[in-house]
Amino acid sequence: xxxxxxxxxxxxxxxxxxxxxxxxxxxxxxxxxxxxxxxxxxxxxxxxxxxxxxxxxxxxxxxxxxxxxxxxxxxxxxxxxxxxxxxxxxxxxxxxxxxxxxxxxxxxxxxxxxxxxxxxxxxxxxxxxxxxxxxxxxxxxxxxxxxxxxxxxxxxxxxxxxxxxxxxxxxxxxxxxxxxxxxxxxxxxxxxxxxxxxxxxxxxxxxxxxxxxxxxxxxxxxxxxxxxxxxxxxxxxxxxxxxxxxxxxxxxxxxxxxxxxxxxxxxxxxxxxxxxxxxxxxxxxxxxxxxxxxxxxxxxxxxxxxxxxxxxxxxxxxxxxxxxxxxxxxxxxxxxxxxxx
Amino acid sequence: xxxxxxxxxxxxxxxxxxxxxxxxxxxxxxxxxxxxxxxxxxxxxxxxxxxxxxxxxxxxxxxxxxxxxxxxxxxxxxxxxxxxxxxxxxxxxxxxxxxxxxxxxxxxxxxxxxxxxxxxxxxxxxxxxxxxxxxxxxxxxxxxxxxxxxxxxxxxxxxxxxxxxxxxxxxxxxxxxxxxxxxxxxxxxxxxxxxxxxxxxxxxxxxxxxxxxxxxxxxxxxxxxxxxxxxxxxxxxxxxxxxxxxxxxxxxxxxxxxxxxxxxxxxxxxxxxxxxxxxxxxxxxxxx
Amino acid sequence: xxxxxxxxxxxxxxxxxxxxxxxxxxxxxxxxxxxxxxxxxxxxxxxxxxxxxxxxxxxxxxxxxxxxxxxxxxxxxxxxxxxxxxxxxxxxxxxxxxxxxxxxxxxxxxxxxxxxxxxxxxxxxxxxxxxxxxxxxxxxxxxxxxxxxxxxxxxxxxxxxxxxxxxxxxxxxxxxxxxxxxxxxxxxxxxxxxxxxxxxxxxxxxxxxxxxxxxxxxxxxxxxxxxxxxxxxx
Numbered sequence: 001x002x003x004x005x006x007x008x009x010x011x012x013x014x015x016x017x018x019x020x021x022x023x024x025x026x027x028x029x030x031x032x033x034x035x036x037x038x039x040x041x042x043x044x045x046x047x048x049x050x051x052x053x054x055x056x057x058x059x060x061x062x063x064x065x066x067x068x069x070x071x072x073x074x075x076x077x078x079x080x081x082x083x084x085x086x087x088x089x090x091x092x093x094x095x096x097x098x099x100x101x102x103x104x105x106x107x108x109x110x111x112x113x114x115x116x117x118x119x120x121x122x123x124x125x126x127x128x129x130x131x132x133x134x135x136x137x138x139x140x141x142x143x144x145x146x147x148x149x150x151x152x153x154x155x156x157x158x159x160x161x162x163x164x165x166x167x168x169x170x171x172x173x174x175x176x177x178x179x180x181x182x183x184x185x186x187x188x189x190x191x192x193x194x195x196x197x198x199x200x201x202x203x204x205x206x207x208x209x210x211x212x213x214x215x216x217x218x219x220x221x222x223x224x225x226x227x228x229x230x231x232x233x234x235x236x237x238x239x240x241x242x243x244x245x246x247x248x249x250x251x252x253x254x255x256x257x258x259x260x261x262x263x264x265x266x267x268x269x270x271x272x273x274x275x276x277x278x279x280x281x282x283x284x285x286x287x288x289x290x291x292x293x294x295x296x297x298x299x300x301x302x303x304x305x306x307x308x309x310x311x312x313x314x315x316x317x318x319x320x321x322x323x324x325x326x327x328x329x330x331x332x333x334x335x336x337x338x339x340x341x
Numbered sequence: 342x343x344x345x346x347x348x349x350x351x352x353x354x355x356x357x358x359x360x361x362x363x364x365x366x367x368x369x370x371x372x373x374x375x376x377x378x379x380x381x382x383x384x385x386x387x388x389x390x391x392x393x394x395x396x397x398x399x400x401x402x403x404x405x406x407x408x409x410x411x412x413x414x415x416x417x418x419x420x421x422x423x424x425x426x427x428x429x430x431x432x433x434x435x436x437x438x439x440x441x442x443x444x445x446x447x448x449x450x451x452x453x454x455x456x457x458x459x460x461x462x463x464x465x466x467x468x469x470x471x472x473x474x475x476x477x478x479x480x481x482x483x484x485x486x487x488x489x490x491x492x493x494x495x496x497x498x499x500x501x502x503x504x505x506x507x508x509x510x511x512x513x514x515x516x517x518x519x520x521x522x523x524x525x526x527x528x529x530x531x532x533x534x535x536x537x538x539x540x541x542x543x544x545x546x547x548x549x550x551x552x553x554x555x556x557x558x559x560x561x562x563x564x565x566x567x568x569x570x571x572x573x574x575x576x577x578x579x580x581x582x583x584x585x586x587x588x589x590x591x592x593x594x595x596x597x598x599x600x601x602x603x604x605x606x607x608x609x610x611x612x613x614x615x616x617x618x619x620x621x622x623x624x625x626x627x628x629x
Numbered sequence: 630x631x632x633x634x635x636x637x638x639x640x641x642x643x644x645x646x647x648x649x650x651x652x653x654x655x656x657x658x659x660x661x662x663x664x665x666x667x668x669x670x671x672x673x674x675x676x677x678x679x680x681x682x683x684x685x686x687x688x689x690x691x692x693x694x695x696x697x698x699x700x701x702x703x704x705x706x707x708x709x710x711x712x713x714x715x716x717x718x719x720x721x722x723x724x725x726x727x728x729x730x731x732x733x734x735x736x737x738x739x740x741x742x743x744x745x746x747x748x749x750x751x752x753x754x755x756x757x758x759x760x761x762x763x764x765x766x767x768x769x770x771x772x773x774x775x776x777x778x779x780x781x782x783x784x785x786x787x788x789x790x791x792x793x794x795x796x797x798x799x800x801x802x803x804x805x806x807x808x809x810x811x812x813x814x815x816x817x818x819x820x821x822x823x824x825x826x827x828x829x830x831x832x833x834x835x836x837x838x839x840x841x842x843x844x845x846x847x848x849x850x851x852x853x854x855x856x857x858x859x860x861x862x863x
Contacts, residue, residue: 064377064440109616112616113620121616124609127562128610247561255440294444295442295445295448299441302437302441303423303427505731508728512724512732515723516721518703519719519721520732521703522681522712523732523733523736523777524704524735524736
């Protein structure tokens, strides 16, 4: 008897993903500047949405304040580069652990709130970060600041090299985030998380240390979100409190993507991001009308197809793109022993 | 400005915050729903008042006679048509649906009215002041607004504890299934609670619009103020909510005196401190 | 023979995938007291929930005074004239005794039961009318729960395990008042674990065992042996 993860569809899924990875890795050689920028943006949203999905879809911590860590990551990058003259790529790597440390007391505070009040609490935290950021004059205060040319050049001598570099960074970081999530979900802790996702009370009475797991997930997600945030603002080359901590950009879209794609399934955010960007390319950026539409679609999905697009497809066909489910496989010896006399 | 004046201003705006909070905690009490779109509905009320005052040429306070029932109706329809479907054991649907609603309202208002700042003019009443004590002046409008806030909270208390509707609210909040057994159509009870909440939102929205500039994006901040007032004051107590609003208002006023950029931060910090040392709030209702 | 007040015809009831009732049928004539007995988990409460509208039977139908009420929501069923005294009393803890009674009466069906009549029937409630419901003793709470159901002026009263958790003397006291209720024209279904009490109070008895009617008949005609057999499924 052993536990297996793969199914026929997940084997196909892995194959598709492997091919996609190769294609994406080679993108700087077949794609133009526009394509690279678009792909990088897609990757960062996949990462952000996957992290939010882990937090809300698996750990049941619905946060509408993750922009706190996106902005924190961005500001950490700018602070490290401008004040401490750190190389931008190192700054991204440092942003993660620093944000994780910040997340600890934040979690201690807001975990005192439950459910929807917790959600609003995360929003308050984001607001506090935003207000604090506007007070830091050396980082531009309320109007923000641009990345100094010296730091930009430190990354790579030519603009093209820099663009290749940030593109591969985006791809690499996203792969690491997704890989971490997959490894986590396949582990013992992942089993506990899936139990929490399915039925928190039952999980608790089965001995799962729910609060502790939620805490670790919150800190882990803060780690990842900040690194992605640092990367995003490295690509933008400019930061301001309003853009860094924007609810619309970093929370509304992320939530809508995940809901429409499918909460609580790892494939959901990926599908959702694809749909989101396809729509954006075809409909063009209609700004507030687009947000309005996405909001309406998200509501409809939440009420009538709560498992999202991927949920509908997966249930209909029994697919999974990644080998995450656990199947008990009986080996011949076990069958022999179990046969009734 | 002397400190007495600062604190007085804080107290008076605390009344407005308490009104933001009252609608929020009423809904939570009756149906365990937290309406993320609460702040945006306050802004919506302000825009409805804008349209009413512009088309009918009446002053904002009179417009309340029309704005309040309109918002109440919107609340009833919203609950019956949409939000009742989200109620249940799962945490995600009400949260995400009301979040989606918040984004929809904000962007809808943006499309209809642009991002321009507006303000409702109440006329002479806005600048009138009078002397309360030696050296202590108070604006007439802020004072009226505070008195109205207290009246609203007193009214809510009376409604909850001395009327049939209030009984229905409390019973439904206690035990939905048995409430149904007693002949209460819970879909209707919830919708009435939402209608009441939006009526309070209407009053708060109009006062907000007269007091300060508003635009489609200021909703979330109002939600946060209401939420902070509820947490500071303590869940389940209407008068606690008033106290919470006042404490928040005073904190903000003191913060603003120290440095204008610290106004909002001061409020958030007081909220976080209370959350850290006394998470149940200052005046939580002792459950019977 | 006149039409029965309540007709339950071969209902099946499920909790998700678990079937709790299998083709259960029952009749209550006007002015009759019917007892439903059976071991725990037998389906007695489920049966009452279906009649009261808290659950929908998946198959079969329920007719009250000739009208189909199976599947109707609880507040509609109350309007037709069926009231349930739920298992465990379930008074509203945020309300006082009097407020609990008033909630029961807020549907305002015509009939003899008013606040004063309920206080007449249960004087101890009058003494405690403004106290919060949870402050009452178990027996007093049971009386309040019955009073609350009476306030809607039902024609059929469903009593789910009113003896549960109460001292025998209290149980006898409550059951002693049932005839007064019936005299006002009510019919009763009494679900009971206390068989002796049930047989004393009721004319017709049904025994539910694992979701099926194992025995039915007039209380006077059933023997101890047949009841035990049905009860325990021996």
